[in-house]
Every structure is written in structure tokens, then in C-alpha cells.
Amino acid sequence: MLVDQAAKVLNLSSEMKEKxxxxxxxxxxxxxxxxxxxxxxxxAGWRVxxxxxxxxxxxxxxxxxxxxxxxxxxxxxxxxWKTSLMGIPYGGAxxxxxxxxxxxxxxxxxYLSRGYVRAVADFIGPDKDIPAPDVGTNxxxxxxMTDEYSKIMGSPMPAAxxxxxxxxxxxxxxxxxxxxxxxxxxxxxxxRRPLAGDIKDITVAIQGFGNVGQNIAVFLSxxxxxxxxxxxxxxxxxxxxxIEIPQLIDTKExxxxxxxxxxxxxxxxxxxxxxxxxASLLTLQTDIxxxxxxxxxxxxxxxxxxxxxxxLEMANGPVTPEADAILIPKGVTIIPDILANGGGVxxxxxxxxxxxxxxxxxxxxxxxxxEEKMVNAFRAVAEAKETHHISxxxxxxxxxxxxxxxxxx
Ligand code: NAD
Numbered sequence: 001m002l003v004d005q006a007a008k009v010l011n012l013s014s015e016m017k018e019k020x021x022x023x024x025x026x027x028x029x030x031x032x033x034x035x036x037x038x039x040x041x042x043x044a045g046w047r048v049x050x051x052x053x054x055x056x057x058x059x060x061x062x063x064x065x066x067x068x069x070x071x072x073x074x075x076x077x078x079x080x081w082k083t084s085l086m087g088i089p090y091g092g093a094x095x096x097x098x099x100x101x102x103x104x105x106x107x108x109x110x111y112l113s114r115g116y117v118r119a120v121a122d123f124i125g126p127d128k129d130i131p132a133p134d135v136g137t138n139x140x141x142x143x144x145m146t147d148e149y150s151k152i153m154g155s156p157m158p159a160a161x162x163x164x165x166x167x168x169x170x171x172x173x174x175x176x177x178x179x180x181x182x183x184x185x186x187x188x189x190x191x192r193r194p195l196a197g198d199i200k201d202i203t204v205a206i207q208g209f210g211n212v213g214q215n216i217a218v219f220l221s222x223x224x225x226x227x228x229x230x231x232x233x234x235x236x237x238x239x240x241x242x243i244e245i246p247q248l249i250d251t252k253e254x255x256x257x258x259x260x261x262x263x264x265x266x267x268x269x270x271x272x273x274x275x276x277x278x279a280s281l282l283t284l285q286t287d288i289x290x291x292x293x294x295x296x297x298x299x300x301x302x303x304x305x306x307x308x309x310x311x312l313e314m315a316n317g318p319v320t321p322e323a324d325a326i327l328i329p330k331g332v333t334i335i336p337d338i339l340a341n342g343g344g345v346x347x348x349x350x351x352x353x354x355x356x357x358x359x360x361x362x363x364x365x366x367x368x369x370x371e372e373k374m375v376n377a378f379r380a381v382a383e384a385k386e387t388h389h390i391s392x393x394x395x396x397x398x399x400x401x402x403x404x405x406x407x408x409x
Contacts, residue, residue: 001040003077010040018407023073025049026125031097031115036105043112043405045097047120050076051405052091056127058083058345059093060134060163061116063141078316079345080280081400082338086377088349093129095120098247101136113141114148121152126356132348133163143168159355162348171351173366179215180367181313181343183223186391187287189335192382195309196289204240204285205229205308207278208293209258212314212341213251216290221245223390231281232258232293239273283307291318298303298323304373313337328391336393338400339381346373 007017018155025295027049032041046069049057059079062072070096080092088303097116114138123129133142142161146168148239164170165236173180196202206213209232217227222235226242232252237243237260244263251263282289282302297316298306303323311327311334313319319334327334340391350366353359361369377399386394 002393002397003081003401005394006401008099009390009394009398010402012401012405019408020051020401020404021077023048023050023076024052025123026069026073027120027228029113029119031119033104033108033111033115035108043097043099045095045116045119046072047129047131048072048076048093048125049094050092050094051080051404053404054084054091056091056125057093057129058090058132058348059095059332060132061095061141061145063097063101063136063147065098065100067098072096078338081397082342082345085271085338085381085396085400086342086346087350087380087403088346088372088373090130090345090349093131094129094134095180096134100134100286109141110144111361112381113137113144114115117145117148118152121149124149124160125153126157126352130159130348131161132345133390139163139165139168151193159352161389162173162351162355164351164355167177169351171339171347171354171366172361172363173345173370174220174292174351175349176215177370178212178314178341179217179346180211180219181346181370181374182290182312182340183219185335185340185378186220186310186312186333187223188252188375188378188382189310189397191228199224199318200226202226202288203286204288204290205281205284206237206290206292207231207281207282207297207318208291208315209248209252210293213292214245214252217245218244218249220407228283228286229276229281231276231278233278234258235409236276236278236281237273238276238281239269241272243273252368256258256365276404284312288312291315294318296320298327300326303327306330308332310335313340316341324393334392336396339377339392339396343370343374346370 027047076094083090109186142163147163189236229238260270264270284303285307288310289310292314298319300322303326381395384399
């Protein structure tokens with residue numbers, strides 16, 4: 001739908017639109033795993049390579065019981081738009097296995113990860129297609145996959161995968177990359193459209209307190225904004241004067257929960273806070289709302305109640321199209337996911353560069369390089385928005401499609 005709108009803005013031919021919508025290659029296979037009880041199980045797996053006009057394919061591998069080919073196709077095309085928008089020399093791909101990784105032992109998971117690589121080995125590689133972690137996969141799985149691919153190729157191939165553990169060729173700053181990129185985008189947006197005279201008066205509510213939610217909370221609070229509410233799958237807390245973020249991260253690490261009494265055990269500060277649910281966080285009186293947990297959180301059912309002036313989509317797809325149609329006429333600005341959370345893939349790109357060059361960069365260098373890419377992407381989108389008089393969401397797609405279409409031409 002958005003692709004259609006962007007193609008119209010750009011005046012693309014129907015032939016080009018058709019090409020942009022069609023994946024270049026679809027690999028579908030089964031990965032056999034010898035289970036701990038001696039039986040053999042087969043798991044359905046896919047790798048979809050959507051478009052490589054701008055460079056090698058890039059995209060994560062998801063291990064999830066509900067994964068299916070249609071989802072992998074949609075996510076692969078999203079990667080094409082995201083890498084294009086970020087101005088990095090990659091195309092888009094995605095992979096998946098239909099499995100609940102929590103149901104496997106560590107040995108079974110390793111067997112499955114290595115088997116996946118054997119199934120796609122002819123089609124991936126540092127200059128062909130570079131996978132990374134996604135939902136249900138992690139640095140350990142990338143390490144097994146890199147090792148398997150290196151064995152097949154007969155020499156070390158660290159640049160064939162990103163998202164590796166730091167001690168195995170991963171990059172400093174990758175952990176913070178997505179949250180940091182979101183902070184840079186928001187800073188650029190506020191420079192253009194200040195919401196308050198003083199940054200200290202800007203209030204923020206964040207749904208989700210995992211990698212992305214915690215990191216963006218750290219950067220925003222370090223730069224003076226007030227994080228007035230945070231929630232995760234188990235609950236949340238509000239503090240109108242601003243939550244002490246390092247203390248809350250420490251509490252969540254120790255207790256696994258966001259708990260105001262455990263966050264401020266020795267002070268009366270806990271009494272100034274109150275608990276809040278995920279649902280109530282989304283409709284709080286706040287300047288900025290950051291969904292950083294799951295997709296489809298702001299829908300036609302709660303969009304009418306949203307009071308934030310700006311929504312920064314750090315999760316993938318947290319605002320549905322129906323909610324967009326309610327929020328935009330109300331004057332709410334939505335900074336779309338493929339721009340807001342693009343710092344993750346940019347961080348992966350710098351890991352790839354280091355792996356190819358057998359080099360290690362300091363964290364400051366990685367973050368400075370990410371910052372430059374995010375600022376450039378933001379400015380290009382802002383320009384497209386002004387030129388075509390379109391929404392931020394239409395502008396990110398127009399910008400992303402334009403680069404891919406030009407390269408294909
Ligand atoms: P994570 O697993 O580290 O954290 C997810 C957080 O969401 C956890 O705090 C969890 O408790 C919370 N959560 C789960 N269900 C919830 C619910 N019903 N209500 C409120 N909170 C809930 O994941 P992450 O890496 O932080 O990713 C968060 C989002 O950002 C996802 O949509 C992901 O696709 C997207 N994203 C992540 C990256 C990255 O580099 N990690 C990059 C791009 C996009």
C-alpha cells in the first residue's frame with residue numbers, strides 16, 4: 001500500500017512498480033535436526049532475497065513457531081527500503097525457520113543453526129547476502145552460523161554474518177545502535193520543530209524496556225529529557241518529575257521487573273510514582289510517545305485517546321494504518337519505524353566493514369559513524385516531505401524507493 005503511494009509520488013512506471021514488489025529469489029527448504037531423544041525432526045526454513053540493486057542482500061534470520069513464507073517476503077522487502085533509506089550499500093533479505101527456539105536444547109539449536117547455513121550456503125556470503133539476528137536468534141547463533149559457513153568455505157568468514165558477540169568479531173556500539181539512532185532522529189526532528197523552549201520540559205513515555213527501550217531511555221535522559229513513564233510485559237511505572245533511568249535499568253536487571261518500590265527502596269521517591277499499565281501508558285499526557293516493544297500497539301481502538309504530540313516508532317509496525325488515519329488528522333506526527341529504528345542495520349553495516357578489514361573500532365567511532373548516517377537519512381526524508389507535501393511515512397518510502405529505482409534503471 002505504502003509502496004503504491006510512494007510509486008505514485010515518484011511517477012514510477014507500472015513495470016518498475018512490479019519489479020520493486022517482486023523478490024529476486026525465494027529459497028524454501030527443510031532443515032533436519034537429530035533430536036536429543038534420537039528421533040529426526042524436520043523444520044521448514046526460508047531465505048527470501050528481495051532486491052540487491054544497491055548492494056549485497058542484508059537481513060536477519062528469525063526463529064519463531066509462527067514464521068511463514070508470506071511474512072518472510074514482507075520483511076525482506078522492508079529491509080530493502082530500510083537499507084536504501086539509511087544510505088548503506090545493501091539490498092534487502094530475510095530468513096526464518098518455523099520453530100519455537102525455547103523448545104530446543106542448546107545442542108538441537110546449534111544443529112538447526114548449522115543446518116540452516118548448509119541449506120543456504122551457495123547463496124550467502126560477505127558480498128552476496130549477509131544475515132544477522134532477528135526475533136528468536138542471537139549472537140551465539142550467529143557465532144555457530146559463521147563457524148559453519150567458514151568450514152564450508154575453507155577459511156574464516158567473519159564478514160558473512162553480523163550481530164556476532166564482541167569477542168567473536170562483533171562490533172562495539174551494536175548493542176546501543178538502535179536506541180542511539182532513534183535518539184539522533186528525534187533530536188534532528190526537535191531541532192526543526194521544537195516542542196518546548198527548554199529540552200528539560202519535554203516529556204517522554206516508553207513502551208518496552210528491552211534493548212531498544214532501555215538504550216533510547218538512556219540517551220534521551222542523558223540529553224535532558226524527562227522520561228515520565230516506562231512499561232514492559234510485566235507492568236510499568238510513571239514518575240511525573242522524570243524516572244532515574246540508570247537506577248531503573250539496574251532494578252530490571254536484578255529483579256526482572258519494573259518496580260517503583262525496588263527502584264527507590266531507601267527514599268520516599270517511590271511515593272511520587274505510580275504504577276501504570278501498558279494500555280494506560282499509550283494514552284498518557286506526554287509530548288513524545290515511544291512504542292519500543294511489539295507491532296500493532298496503537299490501533300483504531302486506542303488512537304483516539306492518544307495525547308502525545310509525536311510518536312517515534314522504535315518497534316517495527318507499532319501503529320496500524322487505521323490508527324495512522326485517526327492520528328494524522330489530529331495533528332500527531334508519526335516518525336516511521338524504518339527511519340526511527342534504522343540505527344540497528346547501520347550498526348550492522350559498520351560491523352561488516354570491520355570484519356572485512358580485520359579491524360576493531362572504538363565505540364565512539366562506531367556511534368559517530370552511525371550518527372552521520374542517521375542525520376543524512378533524516379535530512380533526505382525531511383526534504384522529500386517538503387518537496388512532495390506528504391506525510392513522514394510517505395516521505396520515507398518515497399526516498400527509499402527512489403534510490404532503489406534509480407539504481408535499477
Ligand atoms: P527485547 O526483546 O530486548 O525487548 C522487548 C521489550 O518489550 C521487553 O521489555 C518486553 O518486556 C517488552 N514487551 C513485550 N511484550 C510487551 C507488551 N505486551 N507490552 C509492553 N511491553 C512488552 O526487544 P528489542 O530488541 O528491544 O526490540 C523491540 C522492538 O524493536 C521490536 O519491535 C524489534 O523488532 C524492534 N527493533 C529492534 C532492533 C534491535 O536492534 N534490537 C532493531 C530494529 C527494530
